Amino acid sequence: MTGSDFTPTEMMTIAAARVLRNDDVCFVGIGAPSAACNVARLTHAPDITLIYESGTIGTAPDVLPLSIGDGELCTTALTTVSVPEMFRYWLQGGRMTVGFLGAAQLDRFGNINTTVIGDYDAPKVRLPGGGGAPEIAAHAQEIYITMKQSRRGMVDKIGFFTSFGHGEGGDHRQRLGIATKGPTLLITDLAIWKPNPDTKAFTVTSLHPGVSREDVQKTCGWTVAFSDNLDETPPPTALELETLRDLNARTEAAHRAEGDERQQDMVHG
Amino acid sequence: MAEFLDLKAAIAANIKSGDTVAFEGFTHLIPHAAAHETIRQEIADLTLIRMTPDIIYDQMIGMGMAKKLTFSYAGNPGVGSLRRFRDAVENGWPRPLEIEEHSHAAMANAYEAGAAGLPCAIFRGYQGAELPRVNSQITSVDCPFTGEALAAVPAIRPDVAVIHAQRADRRGNVLIEGILGVLKEAVLAAKRAVVTVEEIVDDLEPHPNTCVLPHWTVSAIATVPGGAHPSYAHGYYSRDNAAYLEWDRISADRDRFQAWMDANVINAGAEDFAHRIQHVRQAA
Numbered sequence: 001m002t003g004s005d006f007t008p009t010e011m012m013t014i015a016a017a018r019v020l021r022n023d024d025v026c027f028v029g030i031g032a033p034s035a036a037c038n039v040a041r042l043t044h045a046p047d048i049t050l051i052y053e054s055g056t057i058g059t060a061p062d063v064l065p066l067s068i069g070d071g072e073l074c075t076t077a078l079t080t081v082s083v084p085e086m087f088r089y090w091l092q093g094g095r096m097t098v099g100f101l102g103a104a105q106l107d108r109f110g111n112i113n114t115t116v117i118g119d120y121d122a123p124k125v126r127l128p129g130g131g132g133a134p135e136i137a138a139h140a141q142e143i144y145i146t147m148k149q150s151r152r153g154m155v156d157k158i159g160f161f162t163s164f165g166h167g168e169g170g171d172h173r174q175r176l177g178i179a180t181k182g183p184t185l186l187i188t189d190l191a192i193w194k195p196n197p198d199t200k201a202f203t204v205t206s207l208h209p210g211v212s213r214e215d216v217q218k219t220c221g222w223t224v225a226f227s228d229n230l231d232e233t234p235p236p237t238a239l240e241l242e243t244l245r246d247l248n249a250r251t252e253a254a255h256r257a258e259g260d261e262r263q264q265d266m267v268h269g
Numbered sequence: 270m271a272e273f274l275d276l277k278a279a280i281a282a283n284i285k286s287g288d289t290v291a292f293e294g295f296t297h298l299i300p301h302a303a304a305h306e307t308i309r310q311e312i313a314d315l316t317l318i319r320m321t322p323d324i325i326y327d328q329m330i331g332m333g334m335a336k337k338l339t340f341s342y343a344g345n346p347g348v349g350s351l352r353r354f355r356d357a358v359e360n361g362w363p364r365p366l367e368i369e370e371h372s373h374a375a376m377a378n379a380y381e382a383g384a385a386g387l388p389c390a391i392f393r394g395y396q397g398a399e400l401p402r403v404n405s406q407i408t409s410v411d412c413p414f415t416g417e418a419l420a421a422v423p424a425i426r427p428d429v430a431v432i433h434a435q436r437a438d439r440r441g442n443v444l445i446e447g448i449l450g451v452l453k454e455a456v457l458a459a460k461r462a463v464v465t466v467e468e469i470v471d472d473l474e475p476h477p478n479t480c481v482l483p484h485w486t487v488s489a490i491a492t493v494p495g496g497a498h499p500s501y502a503h504g505y506y507s508r509d510n511a512a513y514l515e516w517d518r519i520s521a522d523r524d525r526f527q528a529w530m531d532a533n534v535i536n537a538g539a540e541d542f543a544h545r546i547q548h549v550r551q552a553a
Contacts (some may be wrong), residue, residue, distance in 0.1 A: 069448050
């Protein structure tokens with residue numbers, strides 16, 4: 001395999017996996033972050049500590065969990081603690097080097113909305129809500145965000161501040177007394193973004209192979225800033241692609257097997 | 270003191286219309302059978318509390334049993350929306366639903382405060398977040414020693430906690446293992462606690478740090494093998510992820526939802542759970 005044929009989503013997951021270090025203690029969000037964190041663990045970061053909010057510390061799932069509390073996470077974990085302990089001692093206690101989050105709606109300062117579209121009391125779309133994210137965003141030493149680009153998802157103004165990123169930008173975090181760095185990386189299916197050191201607005205620092213500036217702007221709701229030293233993201237290596245595809249295939253097979261076998265068990269309404 | 274009852278009697282004796290109830294379980298050990306029995310008994314006007322409302326609260330909300338929901342994540346984990354919850358919040362169907370929304374950290378702290386007999390929980394949270402603007406139950410206090418402003422929320426003190434657990438011994442001591450969530454805190458914070466278990470054993474054989482709820486913290490125990498399905502019981506059966514994926518389809522349509530509830534809840538019973546887990550049963 002040369003690594004020349006890969007999908008944008010695969011590039012996103014692999015680019016996100018690469019930013020994790022072997023000694024990171026990472027609070028893992030479900031979905032895209034979970035895939036990236038496990039690819040990191042299965043490639044260059046075998047000793048990374050992955051933590052899911054269900055209390056599983058140092059977990060090493062063979063297949064990707066559908067939920068943050070699949071049994072696979074617990075059986076492969078170093079230890080499992082209660083949810084109050086997870087949030088009090090381990091997250092609030094400052095033990096997480098990275099919080100890895102997805103986002104329904106994101107603005108250029110890394111503020112995330114997963115609560116509501118429209119008025120809170122009369123919503124157009126009611127989203128699931130924040131879960132662990134508001135405190136992950138404040139207590140993990142830094143935050144990485146990964147999501148696919150779309151004008152619906154990457155917006156000029158988010159509808160609700162579920163999790164605080166850099167607020168209005170600049171030193172807004174410090175003014176609120178938040179000591180951690182906040183969002184330091186955004187990895188999409190098209191590019192890698194980092195906050196401008198002064199304004200804290202996300203700036204594209206690397207385009208994925210074959211992606212143009214126009215592609216990035218077309219799928220983003222704010223006016224995109226590009227770094228003066230714009231890089232091209234190295235394409236996935238054969239090992240990275242194989243690891244991700246094997247993981248996805250194992251995951252699909254596991255969930256499909258459950259589905260096939262259960263057909264006769266419940267009465268379908 | 271734990272009373273051994275069948276599920277019907279356990280629910281009837283402990284949950285009344287108008288109660289504040291916490292059916293807990295953080296993905297794991299969700300008391301599906303007990304929730305279905307509560308639906309069958311048409312217990313009404315409940316205030317539901319739970320960090321992750323999940324399918325059972327989607328069902329109870331869709332059946333019009335809930336007047337209020339306190340929660341921190343109302344999604345179908347890894348799948349998407351809870352569609353009956355959304356229909357209630359967005360369209361008031363089948364009745365309007367009052368919501369009190371928190372973060373996970375807040376609810377975990379609030380359960381712990383409830384178990385500890387405190388009136389409120391204090392933690393470092395909600396910094397820069399917007400929920401305090403829309404939830405009057407979120408406020409802050411200044412630390413008397415450092416002056417730091419800390420988040421404060423009221424303790425959770427339900428009338429009833431309902432949980433599922435792996436097993437109980439013949440005196441009614443309950444053992445829980447695997448992902449614990451806030452199960453222990455919910456039971457100790459509540460006035461009454463109903464526990465469904467996979468089985469009753471002679472000896473729990475706990476190691477010194479096993480999570481065991483002494484029998485005198487539990488009101489009623491009912492044996493319901495498979496009673497967490499499609500959630501799971503660590504060591505007994507796995508999470509039926511396909512059922513969670515399928516719920517998205519079932520719950521997307523009001524009529525399909527009602528037909529499914531009639532077939533699988535209203536005209537079914539606690540005894541049906543045992544065969545629903547056959548395909549996800551784990552080797553002992």
